[in-house]
Amino acid sequence: MLATYAYFYQGADPNQHSRIFLTDALLRGSVDITPDHGYTIDKSYFHGRFVSDKAPGLSVLAVPIRAAMRVIDRFVGAGDDVTSERARMHFITIMLCGLAGVAATLLLGRIVEELGATPREKALSMVAYGLGTIVFPFSTALFAHQLAALLVLVCFVLARGAPLGGDLSLRARAALFGVVGAFSIVTEYPTAIIVGITAIALLVSNRARWLEVASWGAVGAAPILVLHSVYLYIAFGSPFSLPYGHVFEPFFRMHHDEGLLGINPPTLAGLYGVSVSRYRGLLYFCPHLVLCFFGFAYWIRDEGHRVDLRIVGAVVLGYFCFNASYYAWDGGGSTGPRHFIPAIAFLSLSFFFFIRRSNAHFALGAGLTVVSVTFMFASTAVLVHQPEGEVLRSSPLYDIVLTDFFRGDLALNSQDIRTVGPRFDAAYNLGMFSGLRGLWSLVPLLAAWALAYSVDAARWIRLHTARPV
Secondary structure, three states: OHHHHHOEEOOOOHHHHHHHHHHHHHHOOOOOOHHHHHHOOOEEEEOOEEEEOOOOHHHHHHHHHHHHHHHHHHHHOOOOOHHHHHHHHHHHHHHHHHHHHHHHHHHHHHHHHHOOOOHHHHHHHHHHHHOOOOHHHHOOOOOOHHHHHHHHHHHHHHHHOOHHHOOOOHHHHHHHHHHHHHHHHHHOHHHHHHHHHHHHHHHHHOHHHHHHHHHHHHHHHHHHHHHHHHHHHHHHOOOOOOHHHHEOOHHHHHHHOOOEOOEOOOOHHHHHHHHOOOOOOHHHHOHHHHHHHHHHHHHHHOOOOHHHHHHHHHHHHHHHHHHHHEOOOOOOOOOOOHHHHHHHHHHHHHHHHHHOOOHHHHHHHHHHHHHHHHHHHHHHHHOOOOOOOOOOOOOHHHHHHHHHHHHOOOOOOOOOOOOOOOOOOOOEEHHHHHOOOHHHHHHHHHHHHHHHHHHHHHHHHHHHHOOOO
């Protein structure tokens, strides 16, 4: 799966620019991205200088990677040309987002295994999540959603206190929860919703020792939150002033000035757009997720795992309402509702409760997963930054992605790193480096898939064709 994510490079965009510019500024001992601000519209402005308008967590994690790459660059004599900079961005994306996607998929597999999944149910659950949802395209671009998704899933594991959490003492589990939860929040601010829900679950499940749990959780969270407050003070003059409160672009500022930094009561457009619309609907882009709602019905009837059900239900509902309430619920240029990514693993747990019902349920889940993987594979290969449009009329998946995919027009993003104006070689897949073009450039990846699964396929064939002795 990591090889699949690493196979694609999505080019640049204002979001990714803003994050890597903050990384470079931190390496200079500053938070000032003014030298690079002309390449991005995703920026804040305070007291005569430009600062990234993003939560700093991902940019901070990129600092040691970027620093190590600079040492290597000096050793090998690499330059600052666009091709070299693309390679650096590609590697950082693999290390922070690709690995996060793989780790979250593996962790999801461990959770469903603990819930009682058979090997085939575990495998389908993992493929459906890692390759059949918008986790796939956003594990190939330097956005913070997938890193945050991994962190909140770890919080869920720690809150459950099940064997998957290991042999940690309650104090150690609470402290680790504080560290992971705090870093999730400073990586993607809205994940405070999920961290809060899982924190409540941790406290309730240990109500007799709630003060001890809260204290050790605070001990874990405090260093990260204090450092974040220092960053805010340096960047914006107050330890409580978030970047969104200082966005520079008039269009963004107009919306962030409404409600709570752009969050208002849910709108019909947001509710419809995030869920089932052809424009950004999660269930439209990932049709196997429709089965999750039937899975919830089966989960409710299940005698066990009721605590998990309450946590998962609260996370999915809470994050869906947030996404539908945010003015940019469509995520701008995006494949599906990208802001919902941190909650997708939770929703995917109910998919397991559907496919476990019977062979027919499993077959239906597998069939729809194939459709979802096809849609996500095409979106990743063609264009993750699907253009903005009208919620009732636009259908970028069919009008752009699938149309261009079957024509062999791939890697369409023309936004390049530190470049003004379009460049039509800004994005790529690794097959293109061997001179392959169009759909032929995907053949090496598909061959690797076939090779990876051939051993399991041969074992399955032997098992089901062997004659009894």
